[in-house]
Amino acid sequence: MSKSKKRAAAGDTVGEGVFQHRALGEPLPSFRYHPDPLATGALVAEEIDCVVCDLRRPYRYAQTMYAFDEVEPLCPWCIADGSAAERHDGCFTDSAAPGLRAKPEGFAEVVYRTPGYAGWQQEDWLAHCGECCAYLGPVGWKEIEPLQKQLADDLARIAAETRTEVDPIYRHFHRDGNPTGYLFRCLRCDGYRLHWDGT
Ligand SMILES: [Zn+2]
Numbered sequence: 001m002s003k004s005k006k007r008a009a010a011g012d013t014v015g016e017g018v019f020q021h022r023a024l025g026e027p028l029p030s031f032r033y034h035p036d037p038l039a040t041g042a043l044v045a046e047e048i049d050c051v052v053c054d055l056r057r058p059y060r061y062a063q064t065m066y067a068f069d070e071v072e073p074l075c076p077w078c079i080a081d082g083s084a085a086e087r088h089d090g091c092f093t094d095s096a097a098p099g100l101r102a103k104p105e106g107f108a109e110v111v112y113r114t115p116g117y118a119g120w121q122q123e124d125w126l127a128h129c130g131e132c133c134a135y136l137g138p139v140g141w142k143e144i145e146p147l148q149k150q151l152a153d154d155l156a157r158i159a160a161e162t163r164t165e166v167d168p169i170y171r172h173f174h175r176d177g178n179p180t181g182y183l184f185r186c187l188r189c190d191g192y193r194l195h196w197d198g199t
């Protein structure tokens with residue numbers, strides 16, 4: 001073994017490498033109310049040194065954390081165990097969001113321990129059957145059309161609220177555009193729910 005390799009073996013570089021390997025091998029924490037945060041874009045695969053746990057992690061939280069301090073980069077493990085929200089007195093979804101006003105079951109988990117999502121204006125987190133729904137991601141008419149029956153109540157509400165019964169606004173939703181639908185699913189009855197916004 002060369003001298004330089006010996007030095008590396010006893011030094012920080014290899015130690016970091018071991019640490020890194022362990023973090024990379026760790027399965028992503030599961031989020032009951034945000035089951036596929038990679039698909040929704042809330043998390044991205046990117047190696048970071050998390051500012052909360054100080055560990056090298058293979059995923060970065062790609063949405064906003066609401067806190068006085070800038071908490072970036074942040075890993076999903078520090079979201080899941082509540083340490084990011086606790087240490088920085090912050091949250092990932094506004095606790096005053098209309099859908100959370102009745103404090104449905106899972107309220108604290110959604111607000112403090114679940115990756116949020118970014119809308120155009122005011123994000124909401126919908127609930128059904130007394131519990132917070134799981135957020136499935138942004139949707140457009142293409143994704144909504146096959147779910148029209150299941151979403152009948154929300155679609156009627158959106159059309160009435162926006163006075164667009166003739167040419168309903170939801171037909172103009174686009175998952176990558178403006179306005180956008182945000183699809184949720186009830187964890188108790190499997191029903192779908194829809195929030196939307198635009199500029
Ligand atoms: Zn972390």
Ligand SMILES: [Zn+2]
Nearest residue numbers: 128129186189
């Ligand atoms: Zn339900």
